[in-house]
Amino acid sequence: MKKLIALLIILSSCAAPKKCCSQDLKKIFKFSTFYAAANGGTSISDVETFSVTSGLETATVQTPYDYNLALGIRKIARFGYENRATFYDGTESTYGDAATIGKLKGLEFLFEVDYTRQQGNEYLNQNHFVRFVDNKYILKGEYLEDGFADIKYFETSERYRYKVNDKLSFNAGLAQRLSEPYGYDPLAEWMLSNGNIHYTYLALQEGYNVDVAASEYFSPGGELVATSKEVWEEVVIPTVLADYTERKRNELDQIIQHSLVLGLDYYHYTKSFWTHAWANVMPWHYDDGGEFSYHKYNNGQWLDYSGGLIFGYKLNKSLGTFVEGKYNKYWNREWYDFKFGVNYVIF
Numbered sequence: 001m002k003k004l005i006a007l008l009i010i011l012s013s014c015a016a017p018k019k020c021c022s023q024d025l026k027k028i029f030k031f032s033t034f035y036a037a038a039n040g041g042t043s044i045s046d047v048e049t050f051s052v053t054s055g056l057e058t059a060t061v062q063t064p065y066d067y068n069l070a071l072g073i074r075k076i077a078r079f080g081y082e083n084r085a086t087f088y089d090g091t092e093s094t095y096g097d098a099a100t101i102g103k104l105k106g107l108e109f110l111f112e113v114d115y116t117r118q119q120g121n122e123y124l125n126q127n128h129f130v131r132f133v134d135n136k137y138i139l140k141g142e143y144l145e146d147g148f149a150d151i152k153y154f155e156t157s158e159r160y161r162y163k164v165n166d167k168l169s170f171n172a173g174l175a176q177r178l179s180e181p182y183g184y185d186p187l188a189e190w191m192l193s194n195g196n197i198h199y200t201y202l203a204l205q206e207g208y209n210v211d212v213a214a215s216e217y218f219s220p221g222g223e224l225v226a227t228s229k230e231v232w233e234e235v236v237i238p239t240v241l242a243d244y245t246e247r248k249r250n251e252l253d254q255i256i257q258h259s260l261v262l263g264l265d266y267y268h269y270t271k272s273f274w275t276h277a278w279a280n281v282m283p284w285h286y287d288d289g290g291e292f293s294y295h296k297y298n299n300g301q302w303l304d305y306s307g308g309l310i311f312g313y314k315l316n317k318s319l320g321t322f323v324e325g326k327y328n329k330y331w332n333r334e335w336y337d338f339k340f341g342v343n344y345v346i347f
Contacts, residue, residue, distance in 0.1 A: 123147030
């Protein structure tokens with residue numbers, strides 16, 4: 001990953017006009033912000049569970065506290081509607097970072113890593129990108145990993161930009177995405193004609209042992225994991241399937257997807273009214289005929305797209321309203337977040 005980040009900076013810098021290549025590191029990182037932050041809080045409360053298998057038994061399920069550790073460096077000009085706070089605390093939701101075009105021309109970048117635990121589940125989130133925006137073209141390289149949405153890919157794009165005016169512009173070009181073969185289903189080979197999974201045979205192949213007569217089920221390490229068919233099917237088998245699916249997916253090499261990309265960006269700002277909108281559409285994807293091509297799982301072409309909207313309007317001195325959000329859909333996988341509301345100040 002460190003090599004990838006360094007490569008992105010070099011490529012984007014050298015793709016800019018020649019004078020940009022001669023800049024030293026001090027100029028490249030001028031006005032950038034480095035930040036590190038830790039946030040935490042109470043998770044869901046303890047839950048009492050009950051069992052009557054061998055008489056009444058109780059247990060307490062405890063969920064460890066939630067936390068977020070953020071580490072990053074950014075050089076992105078703030079839009080007029082953004083909070084101009086001095087410090088980044090790692091909890092910001094800066095929707096404008098997802099826009100294709102920044103507020104200013106030139107080189108901008110973001111490198112951020114988040115280690116998060118939410119309701120007992122741990123995730124690694126990463127968002128790194130370098131972009132260079134000119135009046136006539138846009139170059140961008142991005143790596144995104146969202147553990148909560150289970151999406152991870154590296155994307156580059158080269159686009160021609162057409163400016164209608166200072167607010168609106170359109171762009172078109174090519175995008176290349178490197179990712180695992182989304183659409184691949186490791187359980188397909190275990191599917192029976194009736195649509196069910198031959199899960200016990202799969203578990204045996206994974207090293208589990210079953211003593212049907214004694215109703216005892218053992219893990220690959222010899223540990224007794226179930227003493228009834230019900231516990232075997234409802235508790236152990238889901239873990240077996242999840243572990244097998246993750247292992248098989250991790251064994252596959254990543255594949256590259258070449259796509260046509262079309263986009264637009266619109267930005268207008270005044271102190272009482274602002275709109276920032278962007279959209280990207282990938283309507284066509286090159287089919288290389290590979291074994292794990294997504295075309296096979298989708299039976300042909302598909303539509304990938306992303307976009308965002310930031311809107312604010314102060315109706316008068318006291319009342320204002322806002323809508324902010326972004327949405328992504330790649331390989332039929334969705335991830336999004338949004339917020340909206342009103343503000344009323346009493347004088």
